Amino acid sequence: MATKLSLNNLHKSFGRGKANPIEVVQDFSLDIRDLEFLAVIGPSGCGKSTLLRLIDGLIPADSGSILMDGRDISNKVGGEGRGMVFQSFDLFPWRTTQANVEFGLETNGVPKSERTGIAKHYIDLVGLTGFEHSYPHELSGGMQQRAGFARALAIKPEILLMDEPFGALDVQTRDILQNELLDIWQKEKKTVLFVTHSIEEAIYLADRIAVITPRPARVDRIIDVPFERPRTEDIKSRPEFLEMRQEIWSILKEGIKV
Amino acid sequence: MTKSHILFLNVTGIVMFLLLWEVGGRIAGENLLAAPSIVVFEYIRLLFAGDMLRELVGSLRQMFVGFGLACAIGMPMGALMGRIRLVDALVHPWVSMVVVTSAAALAPIFILMFGTGFEFRVAIVFVSSFGYVTLTAYHGARGIDPKIIDVARSYSTGPVETYRKVILPALFPYLITGARLGLVHATRAMVMAEMFVLVGYGGLIFQTGQDLSTAPLISYLVTLMFVSVGANMGLGWIGRQLAPWYDSKMSAG
Numbered sequence: 001m002a003t004k005l006s007l008n009n010l011h012k013s014f015g016r017g018k019a020n021p022i023e024v025v026q027d028f029s030l031d032i033r034d035l036e037f038l039a040v041i042g043p044s045g046c047g048k049s050t051l052l053r054l055i056d057g058l059i060p061a062d063s064g065s066i067l068m069d070g071r072d073i074s075n076k077v078g079g080e081g082r083g084m085v086f087q088s089f090d091l092f093p094w095r096t097t098q099a100n101v102e103f104g105l106e107t108n109g110v111p112k113s114e115r116t117g118i119a120k121h122y123i124d125l126v127g128l129t130g131f132e133h134s135y136p137h138e139l140s141g142g143m144q145q146r147a148g149f150a151r152a153l154a155i156k157p158e159i160l161l162m163d164e165p166f167g168a169l170d171v172q173t174r175d176i177l178q179n180e181l182l183d184i185w186q187k188e189k190k191t192v193l194f195v196t197h198s199i200e201e202a203i204y205l206a207d208r209i210a211v212i213t214p215r216p217a218r219v220d221r222i223i224d225v226p227f228e229r230p231r232t233e234d235i236k237s238r239p240e241f242l243e244m245r246q247e248i249w250s251i252l253k254e255g256i257k258v
Numbered sequence: 259m260t261k262s263h264i265l266f267l268n269v270t271g272i273v274m275f276l277l278l279w280e281v282g283g284r285i286a287g288e289n290l291l292a293a294p295s296i297v298v299f300e301y302i303r304l305l306f307a308g309d310m311l312r313e314l315v316g317s318l319r320q321m322f323v324g325f326g327l328a329c330a331i332g333m334p335m336g337a338l339m340g341r342i343r344l345v346d347a348l349v350h351p352w353v354s355m356v357v358v359t360s361a362a363a364l365a366p367i368f369i370l371m372f373g374t375g376f377e378f379r380v381a382i383v384f385v386s387s388f389g390y391v392t393l394t395a396y397h398g399a400r401g402i403d404p405k406i407i408d409v410a411r412s413y414s415t416g417p418v419e420t421y422r423k424v425i426l427p428a429l430f431p432y433l434i435t436g437a438r439l440g441l442v443h444a445t446r447a448m449v450m451a452e453m454f455v456l457v458g459y460g461g462l463i464f465q466t467g468q469d470l471s472t473a474p475l476i477s478y479l480v481t482l483m484f485v486s487v488g489a490n491m492g493l494g495w496i497g498r499q500l501a502p503w504y505d506s507k508m509s510a511g
Contacts, residue, residue, distance in 0.1 A: 058408050079414030090409045093503045094427040104413040106423070135503045155413065 004191045005032040005055070005159055010064035012047075012054055013216075024050045026216030028064070032159070037185060037192045039202035041248065042212030043256045048195045049087070051217055052163045055193070056084050068158065079108070083157030087164045089144040091136040097123060097147050098132040104155040122150040125184060142173035149184070159191040166201065175233070178205060182231060199248045203241060204231065211248060213255040220251055292473035300473035301480065309462065310481060317458035318485070320376060321448040324383025328440055332391035333433050337425060339392070340399020353396075357389030361447045365454045374455035379448060386447035387440035394439060398432025399425065434497035438490050445486050 012025040024047040032038050042048045053059045055066060057077040066074045073080045083104075091100045101119040110118070123132055126146040136144055145165055152160060165181075166174040182205060185192060196202050202209045206225050213220045223244070227235050235241055259267075276294050283293025292300070304310045339346040339353070361382050372378040402425060410420045452460025459482070466475045 053408075056412055058411055077414060078412040082412075084409075084412040086405070086409065086412075088405065090405050092406065092409070092424070092427070094430065094501060103409075103423075107410075107413050107415040107419055137503055 002034040003031045004034040004036075004069065005193070006067045007031075007055065008065045008067070010051075010054055010066070011062045012050060012059070013062060023216040025054065025061075026218055028217060028219065030210055030219055030222075032191060032193055033208075035189055035191055036207045037194065037205060039194045039196055039206035039209045040212060041196055041199060041202045041209055041252070042217065043214055043252055044197055046212050046214030046255070047217030048197075048212055049163055051212075052084075052161050052193070052195050056082055056161055079155075081158035083152035083155055083160050085145075085148050085152045085160065085162045085165045087167050089136070089141070089148045089168070091144055091147055091151070093136050096133050096135055097128055097139070097150075100136070100147055101150045101154050103151060108155060118154055119150070122154045123147075125153070125187070126150045127180065140173075141169050142177060145169065145177065146180075149181070153184070153188065153190075157190070159193060162192065162194045164196055165194075166198075167196075174201075179233070181205065182229075186230060199245050199252075200236065202248070203227075203244055204236060209248065211251050220255070223248065288471050288473060290472065292471060292476055296471075296473050297476050297480070300471075301477040304474060304477050310478060313459045313462045314481060314485065317379075317448055317452060317460070320379045320458070321383050321444055323376075324380040324448075325387050325441060325444040327380070328384050328388040328391050328444070329433075329437055332388050332440070333395050333429075333436070336392040336395025336436070337399045337421070337429055340396045340402075341421075341425060346396075353389055353392050356385055357393060359385070361386040362450055365451060368451075369455065374457065378455065379451050379458070382447050382451035383444045387444040390443055391436040391440040394432050394436030395429060398429045398436075402428045430501050431497070434493060434501075438493045441489055441493060442486060445482070445489070449482065 007028060007030045010025050010028040011023075013021040013023045015021045028051065040048050040051065050059070054061050057073070057075070057080075061074065064074070065072055068081055073082075078084075092103065095103065098116075098119055101123055102115045105115045105118060120132070123129065126149050128143060128146050128150065131139060131143065131147075136147070139147065145168075148165070166177055169177065178201060194202075194205060203225055209223045209225060211220045211223065212218065225244070226240070227238075279291075280293045280295060283291050283296070288296060335345075335349065335353075339349060364385060365382060368378055368381050372381055406424060406428060407420065410424045415423065448458075449460040449463065452458040453464045455461070456464060459478070463475065463478050463482075466478060469475070
């Protein structure tokens with residue numbers, strides 16, 4: 001399968017005044033295949049969020065390169081086929097759902113007449129029909145993140161970057177949104193890079209899982225998830241699922257120092 | 259405490275104050291401190307006489323020019339100071355100086371520069387409210403959540419658009435607060451400036467101060483107080499109308 005996004009030898013360290021800088025990402029290489037759902041899993045604080053911010057260009061890498069379909073996007077901030085879904089939703093509180101979803105279209109110069117229709121399409125897709133004119137404070141956390149999805153999808157990204165998008169939600173909402181994400185992913189045909197610290201979530205959603213060792217973040221190994229699609233919740237109780245969860249946990253455990 | 263409790267206590271406080279004032283007024287006499295029972299009738303008389311409201315409207319009109327200028331310049335400048343370190347370093351000392359300088363101390367030099375007319379009053383109102391408007395916007399701009407700026411960057415929003423579509427709306431509550439603070443100071447400065455040159459509402463107050471009875475003087479002060487409180491509440495109302503999300507901003511997380 002063709003490679004969509006390729007990360008080559010990324011390095012990132014953060015200065016700490018006069019102390020030695022901390023290496024957060026070191027010699028990180030990973031290829032994300034076209035249209036696959038790749039989960040990146042690692043313990044909290046292992047640098048996986050930093051990794052996503054590097055990929056989106058929000059922070060510059062010290063060295064290494066990021067290629068999208070072979071073209072170098074290492075120094076491009078945002079855009080370039082990347083759509084980001086943020087952990088704490090980060091909707092604009094002064095915009096309604098409709099206006100939040102239109103934001104990326106607006107800054108990309110899509111005319112008003114087209115924006116309305118595109119935004120409406122994605123609002124319907126994520127199940128927020130009827131809440132177009134609500135402000136974020138009038139929506140539950142789950143609904144806010146639905147709007148966050150719609151905002152990212154509206155710019156028709158080639159790759160969707162998701163930074164623990166369900167991390168701030170309760171377990172029930174999380175389960176529902178996982179299923180809906182799978183639905184949407186099947187309909188929209190997108191490459192997804194999904195960062196999480198939940199092993200179950202990674203197995204349930206992904207085609208492949210990159211297990212990250214903490215600080216500096218490096219790929220420990222890549223695990224293929226064999227379950228057929230479309231997936232339903234009953235795979236979570238299959239012996240293979242439990243075995244895989246155990247396997248990943250034992251890899252992660254080695255790297256965690258509490 | 260429920261809302262009605264608070265309202266009850268508010269009213270009780272005002273009634274107690276009025277009673278004290280009434281007693282004090284009876285003891286001190288009308289030419290030192292007119293009692294509220296006298297002021298009420300004087301107030302109604304002045305309301306119909308026309309001078310009070312005419313001078314007030316004239317003064318407020320000039321004040322709003324100065325205050326409007328302070329907002330038009332101070333708000334974007336405060337926002338730029340809060341976001342761009344170079345601008346901050348360049349103008350912060352000046353803004354601080356304007357805030358700490360008493361407008362009364364500037365009045366004599368402004369009279370020399372602008373005369374005693376329209377420009378003088380506008381200038382005094384401007385310098386007395388500009389600093390509050392600017393510094394409130396500045397603190398708002400510094401406190402903007404960096405995550406929300408990241409969202410803008412992630413959607414490759416240019417600097418001008420980020421300023422217009424993210425920073426300004428995020429600042430909005432601070433702009434309203436700054437305007438409310440600025441307006442209070444603008445009103446004070448207007449009256450003070452007019453007392454220097456004996457025109458407008460301030461002039462009216464100054465000249466009435468020479469009268470035998472204090473009842474008209476107190477009436478003018480009461481009107482001024484109503485105007486300040488009313489304008490302040492009006493700005494708050496405008497803020498809520500323009501930004502329905504503002505009051506519940508905290509619960510949005």
